[in-house]
Amino acid sequence: MAAQDAFRIGRLLKQAIDFAVAGETKAPRDLVMNHYQTFGREPFGYAIGPIRERGDPTGIIIHKGFIVAEWGEPLRVDMTHSVTKSLLSSVVGIAVERGMIRSVDDAVREYVAPIQLYAPPSTTNKSDRLTTPDLLFPFESPHNRTITWDNLLRQTSDWEGTLWGKPDWADRPDENPAQWTTRPRNTPGTVYKYNDVRTNVLALAALNVWRRPLPQVLKETIMDPIGASSSWRWFGYENSWVVLDGSLMQSVTGGGHWGGGMYINAYDMARFGYLSLRRGKWNDRQLLSEQWIDQARTPTRPEPIYGYMNWFLNTDGKRWPSAPATAFAHSGNGTNLVYVDQEHDLVAVVRWIDGEAIDGFLKRLLAAIDHG
Structure with missing residues (x-):
């Protein structure tokens, strides 16, 4: 040159x-x-x-x-x-390539067992936790049961629920608050919505597959x-800790939306x-x-x-x-x-x-x- x-x-x-x-x-x-x-x-x-x-x-x-x-x-x-x-x-x-996930078209629910949340010993009245569930079931609602890995990867799942204290509707919420909790769900795969709650659901599901941080x-x-x-x-988050296979593990985040x-x-x-x-x-x-x-x-x-x-x-x-x-x-x-x-x-x-x-x-x- x-x-x-x-x-x-x-x-x-x-x-x-x-x-x-x-x-x-x-x-x-x-x-x-x-x-x-x-x-x-x-x-x-x-x-x-x-x-x-x-x-x-x-x-x-x-x-x-x-x-x-x-x-x-x-x-x-x-x-x-x-x-x-x-x-x-x-x-x-890599989990797909190794056969840990058989197909991205599989329902995620098939791979996620009941999740034990880490709960530090209570320093207040233990009856205050009487109605607090001991286990998390992120894919048990009729809608969430149909969500596939591909839906989560493409941000088309419309997953519903609350994870780590963040409701799905609270991330980039609709301009009409009346619809935050009442709107009908979109069939997975049909509507794209960039959403970090659902990204963190994918991270939690992947943790359950790998059984390692x-x-x-x-x-x-x-x-x-x-x-x-x-x-x-x-x-991850200060509250995104679970007990898996007898060990304390932090579920990481897919971004810095809440840090x-x-x-x-x-x-x-x-x-x-x-x-x-x-x-x-x-x-x-x-x-x-x-x-x-x-x-x-x-x-x-x-x-x-x-x-x-x-x-x-x-x-x-x-x-x-x-x-x-x-x-x-x-x-x-x-x-x-x-x-x-x-x-x-x-x-x-x-x-x-x-x-x-x-x-x-x-x-x-x-x-x-x-x-x-």
Whole structure:
């Protein structure tokens, strides 16, 4: 490559990075305050998982297997919010590949036994708990009995109930409060609704299948094989503890909607993105099957720009007009973005960018790559 061309590519890449930094989210860096300005205003919106302040706008760009640019604080362990969902769905995918879940079309109820909630010894009158159930049955209502793994993975389950003190209707509630508890349920698979209560139901169901804390499963099956650091942590809630096989285990969350979720640095996010780019293969090991990757990237019928949680698709170029229709991303609030583009052999991690600035960043990034 001529020196002049290399200079031009470097200048174009710098323009993309400068655009991402200038496009920093307008939300406060104090994420506790941010929570109570947003999700915390919902019914039962108080945080029950850990929240920390965020860092500077940060990113990493990997092209053809090499880091070609980075900025901000890539070693900083920050909340990654709903990028956590892609890690959760991957753990479910490995359970499917190992035959622990026979099919994603199976009813989840078949795999979830009665759940014993952890209840610390009462320091008040024990009769106060007389009407409190000892066991949790998350899939026993007539509607919930029909929900499949695929429904939960695609956010089309319309699961009904309360988990960890959060009613399903309290997450992004309908504008009409009269319908919060009275509306008819949608047949599973027919209506898409992004909902973190139902994501946490999936995490609890997966815990029952693995019978091990999901962070341990993720570490063994994905994070260690891809060479991730030892600094990431996957948190649950202060009240999401169950007794399973005689051991106390915390059911983790699929995001930071009420705190918790995955805390991770940008390098580890990039490694997971690169695993996605290589269709689940890391060096000579197939960590996630190509069949699972294909399923995760298959559009959800009621919402074609969503695959499995949290694989956001660019179907018909609607999400990011400047990117190929085949591109996808693992995305979470913040915005935290792991952009994956097989046509350009490209992974870009971008943290704390305003959602409205993402397509402008991608436009500049792809202009730089196309001149490479």
